[in-house]
Amino acid sequence: MSDDFNFSSPPFDQLRPFEREQLRDALSVGYYAVGEVLLEAGAAVPSLFVLLKGVIEERGEDGRLFAQYAAEDLFDVRGLFSGSSKHRYQAVEESIVYELPAGVFHQLCAGNPDFARFFRADLASKRQLERRDGQNLAEFILTRIAREHLLPAIEVEPTLPLGDAARLQLSRGADALLVREDGELGIVTRTDLMTAHFRDGFGEELHIGPLAHRPLSHVELGDFLFDAMILMTRQRIERVAVCEEGEVVGLLHLTQVLSLFSTHSHVLALRIARAESEMELRAAAETLHTLIATLAGNGIRLRFIMQLVSALNEQLLERLFELQVPPALRGRCCLMVMGSEGRAEQLLKTDQDNALILADDLPAEQGLLLMQRFSAALLDFGYPPCPGGVMASRPEWCKPLAEWKRDLLDVSLQGRPEQLMRLSILADAWPVAGNLQLFEGLRESLGELAGDNIRWLSDLALPALQFDTPLTFLGQLKTHDAHLDIKRGGIFPIVHGARALALREGLAERGTLARLAALQRLGVLDEALADNLAESFELFLQLRLRQQLAGQRDGREQGLDVSRLSRHERDLLRYGLHVVKKFKQSLTRQFHLETR
Known part of the structure; x- marks a missing residue:
């Protein structure tokens, strides 16, 4: 697995070829189950840890959470220089960690000032590094997916045993395997194999067909790397297939894309997805300004910024919805956004523009109670109320699907000014959480309004x-x-x-x-x-x-x-x-x- 170590990510991109070999030879891989402790407070730090997969929490002796580490984060640098760990490090998800022995780490620092500077830099130096990294953003945005970016796409039969699949991956240096069944491709990742074997207890003889994820998300060879990142962010996946003329020619992994960003640029999406409270979610929302300012300040074209911010905003609203709406009710309503959010054109925080479609058997009063709390939380996040009252916490924007459809039928028959205003708002609607099939019903009714012979179109x-x-x-x-x-x-x-x-x-x-x-x-x-x-x-x-x-x-x-x-x-x-x-x-x- 050390062959897969990402040397394009700072500070490892500062290592010379022979130093990379030194690191690669010394590197080991540790597997930690949920709850397992990597380091106790006060213990000697045996190595630099680089997280490959999972989540590690750093907590003080009083249980206070100091940090949460995700893929490609590294720790405990402070302990390596001081001699002992100040805090406790514990896995909160099944985690795979690269471990670089402390002695080798100190040798690399002693022999490579640029590598050492990353760990010892003062604030001014770090800001200089940030500005240097930022200069690469425009180049990243305009970089197209090429064959040299791809991992091998190995297609296997669904009857291939799990053990043979794992050995094939190791021998070919593959991150995942493609499985075709009934003419449709699916994907089985290295993590899927590990989970099936170590967590679920499946034997090596199990066929891998049932492990495959479908449908297989894909981009085209020659698309922008940025497009691939947007797709991964929206679907919360780490790999996409890359196609040329309808055929899969390779796989693209999130770590390859993120290696062209600064080491922590992807953490915002992870923080949103893993937020367990409104406080954590609000803290994540507050960092959106920094992301926008960084991208805009480095000359990134606005349409790309809007796509990324839109994907993150949708995930933020979806996570807040999940935190507040009981699971039994999520399938009986659909949250949608309108205005600049609905058009994926919002950048800085503007007024709340949202609505709720209810299943016809869900009382409107129940939906309103949920959405009043939802709007209050968004206000706390810095999203002010809509002056026109276009919010799901208002009765006119929180209704059963049948009532939404009836309103649209009235528009086609009457076309009053206030109806046309509502129609123009609804034309930008986009679903972000809940039962998306309810939105499809509304979209069908909107589509039925098309036609250049409707008398009120000129009024609209x-x-x-x-x-x-x-x-x-x-x-x-x-x-x-x-x-x-x-x-x-x-x-x-x-x-x-x-x-x-x-x-x-x-x-x-x-x-x-x-x-x-x-x-x-x-x-x-x-x-x-x-x-x-x-x-x-x-x-x-x-x-x-x-x-x-x-x-x-x-x-x-x-x-x-x-x-x-x-x-x-x-x-x-x-x-x-x-x-x-x-x-x-x-x-x-x-x-x-x-x-x-």
């Missing part, structure tokens, strides 16, 4: 024109005290115009950028306009985010201080607003709003 599109584009008669930026409301003047017309067109065409796409691309493919928008709208939308969000991060980091702040923009940025902003103006003209023609 009209709000995209209600705010003036902040340009003067001569085409210059129109500001008030050097400020410009970029949401009303630029972002909202693009978001709502794309939403209205998507509803008319019956599109299922979730976000503004995806909707613009789909509308272009359908010929609803010409290529140049769709591309310029997408670029303008990203520009507006990026300029706003940068000023928010420099100020109070309030996601509700919509204004731009134009005086703080460079001349080049002002030119881009002006051009983007002209694109918005052209889009409004297109909407006017398509929805026949000339006389409205």
Whole structure:
């Protein structure tokens, strides 16, 4: 297993080839069951521990939790230098740990100043290292999956015995095996084999077919590494298959992707998934700002940041839902988010925009009680209430599926202004927790509203024109005290115009950028306009985010201080607003709003 040691992760990326061999020869692997103690407080520290799999907790003599370590974390460095461990280290999940003897660790530190500096660096030096790591983020985002990134994809028969499967993995250096049954591929990982044998007591003769996980998640060769990370984050998996022309050509492991990030960049998703209390979950939520600021500060394109933050936000809401809603009720309701969250476009914390679909046999009063506590927790996390009351804690946003469907039918028959406003909000809905089949029922009803002959569609599109584009008669930026409301003047017309067109065409796409691309493919928008709208939308969000991060980091702040923009940025902003103006003209023609 030491052959799989990740030398691309700091500080081991500082080791020279002969030092890597020295480490590899000295390395051993320890297996720790749940509750087993690795180090007692006061004991000599025999080695540097590098966690490969599982969770280890560090606690003081009074039982106080000091830290929780996950995959690729290392400990107890302090004890290695002081001579004894200050705290107790205990496995809370079945854990596999690399162990580097203390003597070899000190030899490597003595012979390699760069390696030693990682462990002895003061705060200023660590910040320099963080900035250096950050410079690699843009390169990571733009890196495409290549064959050299892949682990071997070994396909075996479902009748292969467990013992033979384990030996095959070891001999081929494979992390997992692919199993085809009834024409469908599944995956059996090294952990699956260990769990089946050591925990469940299965013998070596067991066929591995029943151990396979399906369906097999996959990406395409040439996709961005970032796309693979998003998929793993959303599905909470550690491996994806990589395909070329419909055939699996290799496997990609999460550790390979994360090795291009700093060593702890993935911990946020793990902290959310493993949070056992609202306090732990709130602490995880508070670190989202740091992640966003780091990515934005290193020039990462906004659409990539939105995808990552969206995946983490969904996991946060799902985990809060799991902590608060009893298991017996989770299958009888579905939590969905709307607004920027629903479109996967939220960055900093904005107003709560959520709703609950109830099974028809679940009393609405019961759902409301659950959601009132849920909204209160989100408020404690820093998500303020929606001024318009679009929250699952309100009766109009917490209803049985039959009532949701009835409301949509009323929209098609009546099309009153307040109904159209609710429809435009629901058009951005996305499920994040509970019984997702309830959401599918609502989505079907939404899809039935499509068609360009519905009389109220022009009324639905009209709000995209209600705010003036902040340009003067001569085409210059129109500001008030050097400020410009970029949401009303630029972002909202693009978001709502794309939403209205998507509803008319019956599109299922979730976000503004995806909707613009789909509308272009359908010929609803010409290529140049769709591309310029997408670029303008990203520009507006990026300029706003940068000023928010420099100020109070309030996601509700919509204004731009134009005086703080460079001349080049002002030119881009002006051009983007002209694109918005052209889009409004297109909407006017398509929805026949000339006389409205």
